[in-house]
Amino acid sequence: MLNTFVVYVENKPGVLTRVASLFRRRAFNIDSLTVGRTEKPELSRMTITVDADRDQARRIEANLYKLVNVLLVENITAEPAIVRDLAMIKVAATHEARSHVLELASVFRGRVVDVAPESLIIEITGDEDKIDGLLEVLRPYGVLEMVRTGIVAMRRGSKVSSVVAAGNSLAQASADDDVDDVQYSV
Amino acid sequence: MMKTGAEILWQCLEREGVTHVFGYPGGAILPAYDALKHTRIHHVLVRHEQGAAHMADGYARASGQVGVAVATSGPGATNLVTGIATAMLDSSPIVCITGQVGSKLIGSDAFQETDITGITLPITKHNYLVTRAGDLARTLREAFYVARSGRPGPVLVDITKDAQQSACEFDWDAAKPQLPGYRPDLSPAPREYEQALELIHNAKRPVILLGHGALISGAMREVRDLVERSGIPVALTLLGLGVLPASHPLNLGMMGMHGEAWVNHTIQEADLLIALGMRFDDRVTGNLKTYAPNAKKIHVEIDPAEINKNVKVDVALVGDLRDVLRGMLPKIESIDRHEWLDYIDRMKGDSAVRDIQNLPDSGHLYAAHVINDLWRETRGSNTTVVTDVGQHQMWEAQYYKHEEPRSLITSGGLGTMGFALPAAIGAKVARPDTEVWVVVGDGGFQMTMAELATIVQESLKINIAIINNGYLGMVRQWQEFFYESNYQATPLLNPDFGKLADAYGIRNETVTQRSQVVPAVQSARQHNGPVLINFQVEQEDTVYPMVAAGAALHEMIRRPSPIVETAADE
Numbered sequence: 109m110l111n112t113f114v115v116y117v118e119n120k121p122g123v124l125t126r127v128a129s130l131f132r133r134r135a136f137n138i139d140s141l142t143v144g145r146t147e148k149p150e151l152s153r154m155t156i157t158v159d160a161d162r163d164q165a166r167r168i169e170a171n172l173y174k175l176v177n178v179l180l181v182e183n184i185t186a187e188p189a190i191v192r193d194l195a196m197i198k199v200a201a202t203h204e205a206r207s208h209v210l211e212l213a214s215v216f217r218g219r220v221v222d223v224a225p226e227s228l229i230i231e232i233t234g235d236e237d238k239i240d241g242l243l244e245v246l247r248p249y250g251v252l253e254m255v256r257t258g259i260v261a262m263r264r265g266s267k268v269s270s271v272v273a274a275g276n277s278l279a280q281a282s283a284d285d286d287v288d289d290v291q292y293s294v
Numbered sequence: 295m296m297k298t299g300a301e302i303l304w305q306c307l308e309r310e311g312v313t314h315v316f317g318y319p320g321g322a323i324l325p326a327y328d329a330l331k332h333t334r335i336h337h338v339l340v341r342h343e344q345g346a347a348h349m350a351d352g353y354a355r356a357s358g359q360v361g362v363a364v365a366t367s368g369p370g371a372t373n374l375v376t377g378i379a380t381a382m383l384d385s386s387p388i389v390c391i392t393g394q395v396g397s398k399l400i401g402s403d404a405f406q407e408t409d410i411t412g413i414t415l416p417i418t419k420h421n422y423l424v425t426r427a428g429d430l431a432r433t434l435r436e437a438f439y440v441a442r443s444g445r446p447g448p449v450l451v452d453i454t455k456d457a458q459q460s461a462c463e464f465d466w467d468a469a470k471p472q473l474p475g476y477r478p479d480l481s482p483a484p485r486e487y488e489q490a491l492e493l494i495h496n497a498k499r500p501v502i503l504l505g506h507g508a509l510i511s512g513a514m515r516e517v518r519d520l521v522e523r524s525g526i527p528v529a530l531t532l533l534g535l536g537v538l539p540a541s542h543p544l545n546l547g548m549m550g551m552h553g554e555a556w557v558n559h560t561i562q563e564a565d566l567l568i569a570l571g572m573r574f575d576d577r578v579t580g581n582l583k584t585y586a587p588n589a590k591k592i593h594v595e596i597d598p599a600e601i602n603k604n605v606k607v608d609v610a611l612v613g614d615l616r617d618v619l620r621g622m623l624p625k626i627e628s629i630d631r632h633e634w635l636d637y638i639d640r641m642k643g644d645s646a647v648r649d650i651q652n653l654p655d656s657g658h659l660y661a662a663h664v665i666n667d668l669w670r671e672t673r674g675s676n677t678t679v680v681t682d683v684g685q686h687q688m689w690e691a692q693y694y695k696h697e698e699p700r701s702l703i704t705s706g707g708l709g710t711m712g713f714a715l716p717a718a719i720g721a722k723v724a725r726p727d728t729e730v731w732v733v734v735g736d737g738g739f740q741m742t743m744a745e746l747a748t749i750v751q752e753s754l755k756i757n758i759a760i761i762n763n764g765y766l767g768m769v770r771q772w773q774e775f776f777y778e779s780n781y782q783a784t785p786l787l788n789p790d791f792g793k794l795a796d797a798y799g800i801r802n803e804t805v806t807q808r809s810q811v812v813p814a815v816q817s818a819r820q821h822n823g824p825v826l827i828n829f830q831v832e833q834e835d836t837v838y839p840m841v842a843a844g845a846a847l848h849e850m851i852r853r854p855s856p857i858v859e860t861a862a863d864e
Contacts, residue, residue, distance in 0.1 A: 117475070118474065118475060122411070122423075125412070125415065126415060129415050129416055133416045163602050163606070166601075166602070167599060167601075167602065167603060170597075170598040170599035170601070171599045173475075173477075173598065173599075174597070174599055175475070176419075176420040176440060176473060176475060176476045177475055178475050179474055179475040180475075
């Protein structure tokens, strides 16, 4: 099954390589990996989706913690969360097809961000299924080019990761109290 | 006070308690070497950087302190790689300092530039590239802390030439480690202790599997208390040998691929495995599908990533072994286990009649004889044996009875040929009062024999026993068993080891008869300089028993019985 991890890492050179190298050498299959800034400049946040069973997922978590630059790993697969992927899709849109394409984009709440005589670029945000759905219906018109960011995820509700909770210094960073969580680094 | 990066380097090392480093100079590390004159640290000049890494490793394993290797950029750094990987697989704390080209040149394929932090990323516990003198003190403090804490391992610090040359304010106290994501001190939850105790107290056929972690944790006394209080027998990994004295009545000996039959049968028939500081390596488990099928498993381990990696366990206690055992010991109940122990004893009897030591002298010189005689001569004295990798390593593990922790130093996880000679140098430097014996094959010896010069240059009293069978023996054994005795590339044409030793001014002797073994060992021990003994042993001898790779642990190729007649028949 696909597991979704939210991983907080130190914002330092080479950290992405360390994470990617770990997945490669332990033969874990990354489905998607995104990395970006957080509200704290010293931290980066990764969202990693991996195809893994429960035991593998725990080992991935433990192995991520072995990286000295990794502060917090949360497996949010089983938790209510908002999961988003962003895609830009360049579709062939001749005069006749244009209105159909626009209609489809609007049904999927996509936005047209570029209009050219022979094509349109549609920007769409949503979970992966939604984007896959739009792609499916656009395909007959001719998808010329497509790019997706990979998913980012955030838990619903007021619960926040302790590393970013107000007043928490990095040194006090620790995982949830959930006993099933792997709360260690070696 | 203003100091150059090079000066800061040595001062930090001194502050970390470093007294010796093993290194080899070169262009990009020259500023650091220039500053050596200001430090009390003794620099041991090696003959190849791989030797430096193994020496640092041997130093660490002999002393429990962090060992340090120094090399220049490019080829100097890449030559360390095998030694770093060796230390990684055996959780040995070393810090490798490498020079790097100037920070402005990084990425330009400058002379002797190599991306050593990239290269060593998967074989270090952590590594650093330092481009500014101002970052050096904190980085080095972090490096030593990471190397020695938690599950120890190698840390590499790559320092650009300009970072060594430029000067900055040096304030050790202010340069505190900043490792917000690093938490090496873990401990199990109370309910995990309870679950473990319940399994232990309900078990009828329990066995303790004791590994290197017990040594690293310094849990020798706690392990012994547990064993004696609970009456549970113990099987050891290769790197666990010496943690519990071999003579202890509950010590069964080494398990795994070349473990004795009764040890492996004990594990296969157990109803509870208590794994202490070991990681269920394939060399100790055999086929995982058939491994200890009726046993519950308890795993006490400091590295959470080892839990359920190879063997699924019922209870995991993640933490420092000594602390965990201290938490457990007061609640351990003494249980009468004589039925189980008697059963194991009966299995032992069957193996003993096959043992080469119990057979009459046939005139052949077997490696097992050499090692057993070496043990008889050196037992009771403060002796450390450093072995290489292959047949002699397994015979050493079987026939040298280790009573003390750190009395065996060997490359377990990576199985690095060429390890023994340089690692022994590190061990001797770390513990000069210890008698050090290198037990090495004729193949592995030739991989790093350049370090003979280091032994002489440092005036080290090291005894070298070459177990010379004219083959890459273990590979030959595999070819014999699994490749229809097709001995491709395993027969060795060797130099005259005596003349070689002569060239270095090392006293030497060649032994071909069993009767010569003890006198040669005695005379080597009495000589106050290094000695090399070339033991010309039976060429096509075999390490028994053996669990073939992928076979079940109880499916062993046993010793022929009796072995001498079989050998004589050939």
